[in-house]
Each structure stands twice: as C-alpha cells, then as structure tokens.
Amino acid sequence: MKPKSLFVITGASILLFLAAVYFLIKPKDSVENTVQNSDFGDTKALIAHIKENHSAGHLKAFTFVQETIRFNDGGTPTDTTTWYEAIRYPKDFRIDFGDTQNGNANINRNDSIYVYRGNKLVHSGPEIQEFLILEGGLFYYSIEETLNRLQKLGLDTSVLSKSTHKDRPIYIIGAKTGEVNKPQIWMDAEKLYVLRRFSLGKQGDLYEVNYDDYQDIDGHLIETWIEFKVDGKLIQTERYKDIDTNPVLNDTDFDPNFFGQAYWFKR
Numbered sequence: 001m002k003p004k005s006l007f008v009i010t011g012a013s014i015l016l017f018l019a020a021v022y023f024l025i026k027p028k029d030s031v032e033n034t035v036q037n038s039d040f041g042d043t044k045a046l047i048a049h050i051k052e053n054h055s056a057g058h059l060k061a062f063t064f065v066q067e068t069i070r071f072n073d074g075g076t077p078t079d080t081t082t083w084y085e086a087i088r089y090p091k092d093f094r095i096d097f098g099d100t101q102n103g104n105a106n107i108n109r110n111d112s113i114y115v116y117r118g119n120k121l122v123h124s125g126p127e128i129q130e131f132l133i134l135e136g137g138l139f140y141y142s143i144e145e146t147l148n149r150l151q152k153l154g155l156d157t158s159v160l161s162k163s164t165h166k167d168r169p170i171y172i173i174g175a176k177t178g179e180v181n182k183p184q185i186w187m188d189a190e191k192l193y194v195l196r197r198f199s200l201g202k203q204g205d206l207y208e209v210n211y212d213d214y215q216d217i218d219g220h221l222i223e224t225w226i227e228f229k230v231d232g233k234l235i236q237t238e239r240y241k242d243i244d245t246n247p248v249l250n251d252t253d254f255d256p257n258f259f260g261q262a263y264w265f266k267r
Helices: 004-010 014-018 043-054 130-135 143-152
Strands: 061-071 077-088 092-097 105-109 112-117 120-126 160-165 168-173 184-188 194-200 206-217 220-230 233-244
Touching (some): 043 143
Antiparallel strands (some): 061 233, 112 120
C-alpha cells in the first residue's frame, strides 16, 4: 500500500484509504448487467441490492503489478516505482514497494496494519481498510456490519443522493450533491463500481481519489487507472497491469511473522 512521503500515502493515516482502491463486482450474469431503472432510498437498500444480486461468483482475491508515479507541489513527477499488490477478502491486503530486497511493505490483516521499512517493522496498529469493505468485504459481512464499518470511517450512511458525473448517473454515499468537503463515495448508478472518493485529513485537507479505465477481466470490472489529489493538486497516479483474478495466495503471504520469507510473486 522509502521515503517519508510514501509512508504518508500508505501508513496509518487517512491516506491509507487511498492506496489502490478498488470496487469490483461480478454480476450474476455478466458485467453488462445494470440497474438503470432502480433507485434506492438509502445506503442500506443499496448495499442490500448489491449483496442480493452480486454475491454469486464475486471476486474473492486478486493480484496485480502497479506503476506508481509521485508528483511534487508543482505537478512535476518526482519518482516512478513498481508496487506488487495482493488482496484476499475480506481483510487481507499487501503491498510490496519496489525491490523486495529493500524490505519495504505494508500488510493489512484482520483490521490491523504492519508497516515495514528496510526489513524492519516500524509501525503496527488497528486499521480498517476502506476499499476492502466495498470491493468484496460486504459479501462476507451483514448489511449492518458493512454500514457500521463505513460509519467508523466517517461516512454518513444515512445520506444517499443521486447526481451525474461525466454525463453518467451516479449515487453518492455520505453526502448531497455539491457537498464535497465531507467523506463520501461516488458510484456509477448503472454498473455499481466506484468512480470517486473524498475524505478529510486531520488538518482539514481534502483528499480525493478518481478511478478510471475500467476493464472487463474474467467477468469482473476492474479499474486500471487511479489518481490521487490533495486540495485539488495531483500527488500520485497508478497504472495496473498483470491482473490475476484467480491467484494462489497463502496465509503466510499476509502473516507478519513470515515477512521476508513469503511472497506471492517471484522475487
């Protein structure tokens, strides 16, 4: 999910929520399934619809290789690195940053995070990874637990509004149209994948994530391009490749006790 700036993006701060976010749904029949004529009164009804209509054959795990580009305050690229990422629902997520010999990685497991730099554990503590909830976790949780997890992350799940984004209808979880200065999630109203997220930092900074270039991979709609902004300024972009929706993942890949010994990819 190096230098200090990398830790800010992927450490135990609000920006962890930005690390590679994803909302992948495999519809009951095909990715062409839509809800063009459906409206939901609240977030609870939306979550219930997703669980009822998309649980069968949902994505259980996937891996990918990511090109990550960081930008300075002037919008100039400062570095490009390769990240190796693995996800297993509902609570396992791992990022290895660059050459594994350097020992830089983040491991999220069972609502806790373990941060390694230079092959040493430099931070650990409780953390709920937001993107895991909507991407696949909701298929393992009750509707009430799903809502509770989102609420713990600052979203007002009592608010669900409808608007448009890039000439497409969207649902906004957590805010009314135009209320961008509060935590919220934008979803395509037809395909039900995430398009945009907003979150507030401790200093009131507005963090934004945009998802694009969705591709049908083995029947799952997966975004392959993400950009992150702080107060409207671009700080990071991510391009995904080598996506595997049926990976072989072991418990040791996400076990901090095996850090430096177990990897899902070839070293």
